[in-house]
Amino acid sequence: KAKIICIANQKGGVGKTTTAVNLAAAISMHKKRVLLVDCDAQANATSGLGINIQEDKGWHLYHVLTGMVGPSKAIRKTEFNNLHLLPSHPELAGIEVEIANREKREECLKRALVRVEDFDYIFIDCPPSLGLITLNALTASDSILIPLQCEYYALEGLSQLVQTIKLVKRTYNPKLHIEGLLLTMYDSRMRLSYQVAREVRTHFRELVYRSAIPRNVRLSESPSHGKPIFEYDPRSRGAEGYLALAKEFLNKQRRG
């Protein structure tokens, strides 16, 4: 049975998609079978892995959540052998209204992923909100990985996110826990970056990954080529950051 990890933070632009795409690819390079589920109607993780959203005619997550098809029909191969993708589409924006009045509407994704087999890890990329889609992801997951930009507004939103995690754990998903906090766009020359990082490490201690992802323009260039950083520029500091994170993530799994 796969371990399911959602990558979530309601603050926008903190590096959720960049982490989802590159961590999933890095883990798949360790001979683990990985599925990336794109739960954001922006479908950034989908285009970040090379699918052209305007032209693609295949099934996607909207069809799976409304029960039109099973997940295996929507799952796609990627250029990485051990990495598969369940793509999103802008139509997903309509799902909240569609499932709002259903029984157990927070379990639509959980029920769909129960039918998925043959993966060691499933990562879920979330939209920048704490609405019904993110609630579905939190309910379906074993744990949450929180990307945190080293900036003031991002730090402010953390307490709201932690409260939401506690609420979901109490009400919908008792196994949910924090997998880890990842410092993103870290620039050691900036005082603000350094101050936010120190505050987060003091408060969350060993929950914060030792590997911080540096600000590196190669990470923001790679999505325009539809490739993870390891294919676009494997020697970049961004690639090194996510390779180190993957090692640290897998070591934590082994320790249990």
Added chain:
Amino acid sequence: KAKIICIANQKGGVGKTTTAVNLAAAISMHKKRVLLVDCDAQANATSGLGINIQEDKGWHLYHVLTGMVGPSKAIRKTEFNNLHLLPSHPELAGIEVEIANREKREECLKRALVRVEDFDYIFIDCPPSLGLITLNALTASDSILIPLQCEYYALEGLSQLVQTIKLVKRTYNPKLHIEGLLLTMYDSRMRLSYQVAREVRTHFRELVYRSAIPRNVRLSESPSHGKPIFEYDPRSRGAEGYLALAKEFLNKQRRG
């Protein structure tokens, strides 16, 4: 009667709040009476203007939209004479469910702002989504100002936003038009920044402000002091960027 402008883009972290706070403050320095409405449950614009969300016990936007109080009870003074704020609060996250089944649920904000007098301009800071709150802002506004980060994912989301604007214009608000597109976090040394800016200017022509906001760490430091950039570091490149934008914005109003 005030001109109402919403600052919106469903892509996260593109500089909506930073633009809302600093453009509203810059316009108020031109002896215009300005109201900033914070429509985001993250309440970043509220804390960016110095209100401590954990401790504040006053009325806020949730109370106004549910009809508990009129807007004037919730509107606060700021340290800038001509700038007032209608604050947000994390409770606002519950509004979508609260008003979902109401008649004309997309007009709650419009009906509230009709009762607001004595302002020349009203700016609305939106959350990173195209849900019911942003729909309310688009329906209440005369125009939309679109902050656009000079990155690939931000560019990708633009067509979805433009389609949504056309839909709202056709269905709910015939006067809605694009006030302008603002290039944010622009770094002229980066090829990606330059390429995105060129593509946007080619496509949207004179709708794109000549003033681009440079990436400037002072802009991300000022919210931690609860002050607009002009109070925190008036000689910074970030302050210069928003002063130039305010001049360009007001010149466009005069030309009509």
